[in-house]
Amino acid sequence: MCLGIPACVVELDACEPGLATVDVSGVRRDVSVALVEDPAAPLAKGDWVLVHVGFALARIDERQAQETLELLRQGLELERELEELRRTAEAAR
């Protein structure tokens, strides 16, 4: 139920309409894009989708992914600053 992997759309309308070829690090499979079609914003080569049991279940939002990473990294940055402060305080004693 949970195994979903991000994959890059490399070919639209593969052997039939409604299918796209996606790629993960050099491994390719045709998946159905019936669940992520949007006539207002058609799927394009280079888009990333989440693949589950041969279906693209959702499009991956690059900006949101970056934001999440930013939040994660902020924590890291903060911790490094704290560590730096601690070390400076130690040295000062």
Added chain:
Amino acid sequence: MAEPRRRRPVLRDELVTLAHGAGGKATRDLVDALFLAELDNELLAPLGDSAVAPPVGGRLALTTDSYVVRPLSFPGGDIGELAVNGTVNDLAVAGARPLWLTVGFVLEEGLRVTTLREIVSSLARAARRAGVVVAAGDTKVVERGKADGLYVTSAGVGILDHDVELGPGRVVPGDRVLLSGTLADHGMAVMIARGDLKLEGDVESDTAPVHELAASLVGLGDAVRWMRDPTRGGLATALNELAAQAGVAVRIREQALPVAPAVAAACEILGIDPLYVANEGKLVAVVAEEAAGDALALLRASPLGERAAEIGVVEDEPAGMVLLDTALGGSRIVDLLVGDPLPRIC
């Protein structure tokens, strides 16, 4: 008096039939026109009931394996190559120099002769590459539907021309575990090649003879303790067997394990753990701590060992178990496999 030049018969049959297995003329023609044409050598040519080899000095190693892979041919190799490399590798990791192989074929009625010829040709090429002689062979034909194309059993004889004792009994805590290259290539290549999963990818079987890699390690003398080729069941199975037989713990590091990107991707898509997937051109070795650096250098000096890595260490406790230190600094057990690794959705 000059011997009349023997011409090999020409095989006109398109398909293998039950007649080819009956032992009569059709069999003779098949052996002559196909098997001997590819495999011809001094030991095999007389086609006696047994091949008689010259005497050798030294302990002998013997092994046998059956090959039932489907499809018969896949990116990176075919069943013919597997039949040679698999058996050569079993000898090699026992510390033996592979000398002779025998091959037994069970052919399915209806197998295309061209397919058979390709496989035997492949087998012959692999034998030449590994420096082994196919000394004896056998062919049987079974009814359509009973053999998946063809099955091969190969037995091998090698010689240990040194005194190094290899075995789980020699492994002690502190020893290092080395792996000669990337994991899971063969198993994933075959899984993809079967076509049922409808994946395509840059994944190739790693089938190769590792006898030279093994021999180079044996050159380290007593510092090399144990070797194995991690085939069916993958590295996890080989290490679990070691841990159980040696009564030690084996702790490996996730970040040290080499896995090719496409193989890693295929495993992620299918929910399969590369630790349990077959390798056909790799060896895993346990060496004394002080020799690990040299051993690694020896492996890396060979084209087959470019991605060789030190992947773990032998410990006292918990005896009989294999543990993995994750990239995150946690750990988990690498348990014994229960059944084939299968694609998951969960």
Added chain:
Amino acid sequence: MRYVDEFRDPVLARSLAAELRSLVTPGEVVRVMEVCGGHTHAIYRHGLDELLPPEVELVHGPGCPVCVIPMGRVDDAIAIAETDGVTLATFGDMIRVPGGRDSLLQAQARGADVRVVYSPLDALELARGEPGRHVCFFAVGFETTAPATAITLLRAREEGVSNFSVFCNHVLIEPPLRAILETPGCAVDAFVGPGHVATVVGSDAFRFVPEEYGRPLVVSAFEPTDLLQSVALILRQLAQGRCEVENQYTRVVLPEGNTLALAAMAETLQLREDFEWRGLGVLPRSALGIRDELAAFDAERLFALPGRRLEDPKACSCGMVLTGRMKPWECRVFGTACTPERPLGTCMVSSEGACAAFFSYGRLRQPREEVTVGG
């Protein structure tokens, strides 16, 4: 692998784990349930539970759609597979799950035609390619997987494939969550919400958890840093006295979910009155069957199935483990009579089951000392 490796960064993960330590009150245990089997697997695979401060206790929930299939339903699938001229196509997960007598794998050894597929579309293609046989797809999974079955049914109908059917065992996420929350003595303080179910149903679908039961829920992605961040978000909610649904998996999950997927499900599947969940008993309105208009593809209408209800052995404590009232190692038969190779109950049946995951990956862990407040 993009969108995977970045979220597996060990340095980020370790720093997050450190941050968690500053978010707990020493000695105060917080019980966090991760519902989804995929989360359980990720936790053990990466050894995440060892990175958490001892005050955070993970409780593994019932989000394993393979585990909750009753033995009787597995027997029904076996019966379909053993029918002459029928091929049963199934996900790999189900192959070794035991029914009352044995599993699909063993049925295959006895001559049943069982094929592992990666996608229901592949099962449909099998049917197209073998007009002489009937292909039945054994559909399992939560709302994550139901849309795939739905689209496959629509295609089968569109193309007029007459030798194809689906044995539908899709289950819904809300009923077992409610069952857990309504269990007397439910000691779960917060939930890590199933990210891929939420991809379909939307993060808003989980608002009932904070709004009706007062527990925070964070919809989480599946990589180590995602899980750790989700736990951090939970701890912050608890510390700040907030109680709401938060979406950590914003790169994929929307509040409203996937409307196309939900529409496909509505068009092809209907709510069953009730459904038996192994380990949880019969839950009303908790599973999906095939709509009457698509009866031609409904295996339950095409085949005469044994339809037996089989009880778990008396020694089985899965109900307690599933609802977080018992830990795997506290079960009398854990690791002895009940192992992944010979599972007695649902928690051991699939590699994501709480007991199976713990047994296979983590059984060397010392059970955490019960950290009590006030001694």
